[in-house]
Amino acid sequence: MNPDIKKEREGPAFDVEAVTNLLDGGRDVTERRRQLEALVENDPEFLSQPLSFLSQSGRYDHAIKRCARMIQQIKKLGLTDPKDISLYKRAVFCGRPCPLDLHLGMFLPMLLNQATEDQLEHFFLPAWQCQIIGTYAQTEMGHGTFLRGLETTALYDPRTQEFVLNTPTVTAIKWWPGGLGKTANHAVVLAQLYTKGTCQGLNAFIVQLRDLETHAPLPGIIVGDIGPKFGFNDVDNGFLKLENVRIPRTNMLMKFAKVEEDGTYIRPPSDKLAYGTMVFIRALIVSEASYVLAKACTIAIRYSVVRRQSQQTPGAPEPQILDYQTQQHKLLPLLATTYAFHFIGNYVSKMYQNISESVDAGNYSQLNELHATSAGLKAFTTWIVVAGVETCRMACGGHGFSCASGLPELYTNSAPSCTYEGENTVMMLQTARYLMKCVGLVRNGILLEGNVMYLNPAFDNRPRLDPQSVASLVGAFCDRASWMVTHVSQGLQSQLNCGKSQKEAWNNMLVELVRASESHCHYVVVKTFAEELEGVQDSGSRAILSSLCHLYALHGITQHSGDFMQAGVLNGEELEQVSKILRTLLSSLRRQAVPLTDAFDISDVQLSSVLGRHDGNVYNALYAWARTAPLNKSQVHESYDKYMKPLQKSKL
Amino acid sequence: MNPDIKKEREGPAFDVEAVTNLLDGGRDVTERRRQLEALVENDPEFLSQPLSFLSQSGRYDHAIKRCARMIQQIKKLGLTDPKDISLYKRAVFCGRPCPLDLHLGMFLPMLLNQATEDQLEHFFLPAWQCQIIGTYAQTEMGHGTFLRGLETTALYDPRTQEFVLNTPTVTAIKWWPGGLGKTANHAVVLAQLYTKGTCQGLNAFIVQLRDLETHAPLPGIIVGDIGPKFGFNDVDNGFLKLENVRIPRTNMLMKFAKVEEDGTYIRPPSDKLAYGTMVFIRALIVSEASYVLAKACTIAIRYSVVRRQSQQTPGAPEPQILDYQTQQHKLLPLLATTYAFHFIGNYVSKMYQNISESVDAGNYSQLNELHATSAGLKAFTTWIVVAGVETCRMACGGHGFSCASGLPELYTNSAPSCTYEGENTVMMLQTARYLMKCVGLVRNGILLEGNVMYLNPAFDNRPRLDPQSVASLVGAFCDRASWMVTHVSQGLQSQLNCGKSQKEAWNNMLVELVRASESHCHYVVVKTFAEELEGVQDSGSRAILSSLCHLYALHGITQHSGDFMQAGVLNGEELEQVSKILRTLLSSLRRQAVPLTDAFDISDVQLSSVLGRHDGNVYNALYAWARTAPLNKSQVHESYDKYMKPLQKSKL
Secondary structure, eight states: OOHHHHHHSSSSOHHHHHHHHHHHSSHHHHHOOOOOHHHHHGGGGGOOOOOSSSSSHHHHHHHHHHHHHHHHHHTTOOOHHHHHHHHHHHTTTTTTTOOOOHHHIIIHHHHHHHHOHHHHHHHHHHTTTTOOOOOOOOOOOOOOGGGGGGGOEEETTTTTTEEEEOOOOOGGEEEEOOOTTTOOOEEEEEEEEEEEEEEEEEEEEEEEEOTTHHHHHHHTEEEOOOOBSOOOTOOOOOOEESSEEEEEEEGGGOOSSSSSOOEEEEOOSTTTTHHHHHHHHHHHHHHHHHHHHHHHHHHHHHHHOOOOOOSSSSSSSBGGGSSSSSHHHHHHHHHHHEEEEEHHHHHHHHHHHHHHHHHTTOOOOTTTHHHHHHHHHHHHHHHHHHHHHHHHHHHTTTGGGGGGGGGHHHHHGGGGGGGSSHHHHHHHHHHHHHHHHHHHHTTTTOOGGGGGGGGTTTOOOOOOOOOHHHHHHHHHHHHHHHHHHHHHHHHHHHHHHHOOOOHHHHHHHHHHHHHHHHHHHHHHHHHHHHHHHTTTSSSHHHHHHHHHHHHHHHHHHHTTTHHHHTTTTHHHHHHHHHHHHHHHHHHHHHGGGGHHHTTOOOOHHHOOTTTTTOOOHHHHHHHHHHHTTTEEEEEEEHHHHIIIHHHHHOOO | OOOHHHHHSSSSSSSSHHHHHHHTTSSSHHHHHHHHHHHHHGGGOOOOOOOOOOHHHHHHHHEEEEEEHHHHHHTTTTTOOHHHHHHHHHHHTTTTTTTTHHHEEEEEHHHHHHHHHHHHHHHHHHHHTTSSSOOOEEOOTTTTOGGGGOOOOOEEEETTEEEEEEOSSSGGGGOOOOOTTTTTTTEEEEEEEEEEEEEEEEEEEEOOOTTTTTBBOOEEEEEOOOBBOOOOOSSSOOEEEEEEEEGGGGBBBOSSSOOOHHHEOOOSSTTTHHHHHHHHHHHHHHHHHHHHHHHHHHHHHHHHHOOOOOOSSTTTTBBGGGSHHHHHHHHHHHHHHHHHHHHHHHHHHHHHHHHHHHTTTTOOOOOOHHHHHHHHHHHHHHHHOOOOHHHHHHHTTGGBBBBSSHHHHHHHHHHGGGGTTSOHHHHHHHHHHHHHHHHHHHHOOOOGGGGGGGGSOOOOOOOOTTTTTTHHHHHHHHHHHHHHHHHHHHHHHHHTTOOOOOOHHHHHHHHHHHHHHHHHHHHHHHHHHHHHHHTSHHHHHHHHHHHHHHHHHHHHHHTTTHHHHHSSSSSSSHHHHHHHHHHHHHHGGGGGGHHHHHTOOOHHHHHHTTOOOTTTTTHHHHHHHHHTSGSSSSSSOHHIIIIIIIHHSOOO
16 A cells, blocks of 8 residues: 555545445445455456557447446446345446446336336336337437426327327437437337327337347337437437327327327326335435545545655655645545535435325425425536546646546546436526425515525524534524525516516526525525534544534635625634634645545445545556556557658658 | 528528638638638548547557648748748647647747857757757656746766756656657757756756657667547657767756856856747637637537427427527627627737837836736636537537537647646635735735736726626726735735735635736726727728627626625626626627627638538538448447357357
8 A cells, every 4th residue: 555545544534434424325335335345356257458549349348248247237236225226236336327227227117107007017127127128218419407398299190099109300309318329129109199180298208219139120110319419328228209109009008197098188187196216316416426426535545645746855755745835625524515515415315205204194395495405406416526626636636637537437427417308507496496486485474494484574683703613604504595586586577677577687687596596406405405404423533524514514615705784694703713713624634535535435346446546556557547548559650651650761 | 501591591691701801810821821721621531430430549650640731831832921820720720739739839930049059050940841840848757837846957077068868756757748659759848957966957968869760769769659638639748768879068058047068058148038929829829719609609509500409388398508599608709709709819919019119128017017917817608608609508508529520629629728728726826825925015016017006006986887887897806806906905904914925825815816817807808898999990890890899798797796896896786787788788699699609700611610610510520420430330349259259159
């Protein structure tokens, strides 16, 4: 082990294993996770060369090989608990996306949730056994977050009792679904249903895409890969053009909406039924975001204690770069953010579970808040995580730019989380719409509960900020949110008073509405982090997490000091105090940085980073990695004889 | 042409061609640029498939082919003016890096600047004719920005009159030089010179790496590619390990420093001689940063008028996404930033030229300011541009993630500018050191000139901010910088008063020092933009540029409102006014957005983006692009028969 990193691990101020167990959700969960990871990491079939050495086709090939092995092993090992399967799958792909993600995560669940008994009997077992491999085809080339704009049509033909599916325009071509390009032989296709001369809006249809024997596309199906992307290059995101494709009536998912033989359409009992899955996926995205940031912080912080630079004292060794305040200021708040987002991920998951139970009992009253909170937190966390991964990458200097660091791919694979499952700006505006509704309720004399209580009129005036107290800082975030939300609502009102329409007023205030949502989400995150601390039994864990929470809150204030000052929560002198305590905290957390990344317990295989190695032997590993890189297969590249030699020999 | 984008070009508020000429530096320059671009774009040898379809080796092959053709054509066309060569080269590589960058941009200039007459005679012509292809090997695996830490040694052996070069450790392996991996057969190697038992510090040596006939590495030379990177994958960034490599004494670049036959070392007359090239390159980086952002804005803004989303009025078409205030707020300030950075690029270049002339006349007095300003502005602009390109990419939603958009590669190829030629945080601290020196001078009663005049004691108290006046806004940036610089200097002083050492005090204030430098740079950029407006002859151009300058300044204040409030330049009410005027400006500049990108005059070939096409026919082009993507070479990928079919047939 590199002596610098070894020293970092001597005598941490807390019990690393206790924090690991806390993050995992119990000692037994930690052990189970390690078992499953070991099953993957000790399986010779799962050994591979660095993925960045492969072409796109080679990466896809590699991913499919792992998919097949994974499915085989899941059955062989008898894994049936969804949590086990999910941990095993994450270990197989080291957290990267895979071509079966939509088959496992959307196609199978959609069958379970929206198929009739007959449909389940027909499709589920073959799909579970991968004879049917499905995907979920929703977005189109010209249509993303605004679902009602989708153009694909499904026309019911009562004579043959079939739907005829078509892609009427170029913009209607299905675009992006994972696994659609080369892997899937079926898709759930979202299309505008036309029956009896009327459009009944979006419905879901199971469409067979490829022959089950030859895997060749069926007639009328034009399908393929959408080409290389920033990241996600293990996955064949695909396009699909439908030309008069006929499917039987019974291929429409008809648990809720129905088309009868004569073409009569029966509406679903509620259109809120889709909310559940959406919220569930957003909760997953928040948790995943925290895991990605944990990886990036682990890499950057470990490298920052191995890397030495500049000479402060003649003759003395160059300092570890983590000893520079600027480096601490880049990385330690992100480390604190990782913990904050871990807890907010748990929070959204719990909220989802609680409200699902209410919904099952027929109570839809909390759905709006759940929807608004999960939308906003999805946007809030992914924006920060994606930018944070880049901060970590840049904090590693030149070597962060090498694929060996693992950071480029961590970035490109997480970047889409700002766009998919609801584009972030649109998500923030959905939260804003909810917040504006809440303000309206208060105006009508209704008292609010939960995270928006701060909008109630009786809300207390707080004493001035005490930057040493986490509770006082939470209060500051609350007051800022309250001011921002109220202020933008007043802005909307004054636009209306000037004679603007609702639509105009709303569009004129979009930027401020997003800011208000962000301040609301920020408050929820800080508050949840602080509340979670109270439940931590182990005092050492609680102490270190309190410091991280403190750091997270102080850093948030310095990054948005204008907001806090505008809201009257903070003055210049107090900001000065905040900055001062922040600096002290950075310096005291410096020594705990490596143990705090160790607590994430991410194995070297999972981390896939030369810079983030647990043993800190960075430079030898980097050299070894480079020597096997594709351009080094020969000493002289073929282009030399083809182009450079003739140039050198030519008389110019 | 797409009707939406056509409409955007109807009746712009200014003469697009006049702004193009202004940006180019004259109508004749625009014409020359277009001629040279046409020479490339009409040359069938320069046609190519999309680069993202190629493997790393394929991309390198493609780049070398273009290099050879380019060198041939430069000579055939008789291009000798460095500006022509630079424009032609940029056109050939569409602004991407190429394997000969260090040969053309470092190796040849180093010969010209640091070689003796004899050395020039020996090396220059073969290098100019590409028989010798060089690179510049400075950074090592363990050593980047801190040059004195370099470990490579050159030991003078007077018996044979040779230097013996060695790589004593793994961290001393040369790492990163462009073209070093496969292309170059020579390198200028920076090494610690040992002669007569003494280390004389860094000197530059010409080392032959490969046989001139076979291109095979010479004995003792271990050379290769450092492997795949986030971007820059056309370039063979390389490593070099030297094992007792002997070169003649005459291969040390000896125009300034010298080693005589007996090993006597003669120091160079000044160690500031290296400043010039460094500043020159930083000026280039600033200009290049603006060009990169121009491309990103062109792509995102054009796509934002073609893309339509959501329904605001039932029955009406979905609005163009640029009509949303949030989209305007993402893109239009970046458009303004592009113009601001164009002018600051010119400013640094001019400053370099003026001061070079003084230096040639033996006057080194302004070197410190030049060095500090160029370092800070390099960091300031590249940070903002790199983040801005990502903002543009994300503003394009899902399609921004496709390589077809051109944005992923624009990002990955520009991202290293934050790291190379001086890591940005280190650069900002160099500026800070200069600013602190200036404060010290003022304390000693010396009056400052130039951009730091605001530190002089007699500096006027300004009237309150008038957010409608650009001059008043420049004043606000000035006052903010003044407050921040003074404040951090007081912070340092109070640390010293508490008994901290200089070094401790400095390290305790690093974060605030960077902030102070940023505020100084921000002021210089706003001030320069405002000053440049005064020189614009064409009134239409001046009006539109004034609006952009206004937008740039207002947006800067909202993004750093906490600083301005802390400095006492801004209160809550004034901030409210600033935000309001900013919103109005966004809405009025909305109509000029496409013409303002047209004024950059970047051809479709140069832009290499399906989303940024001049004709706006985005969707058909995207579909056509995808259909030729590598995974679509066959309908059924080979991995199906290898892995999935056996899985499907197996009895699990």
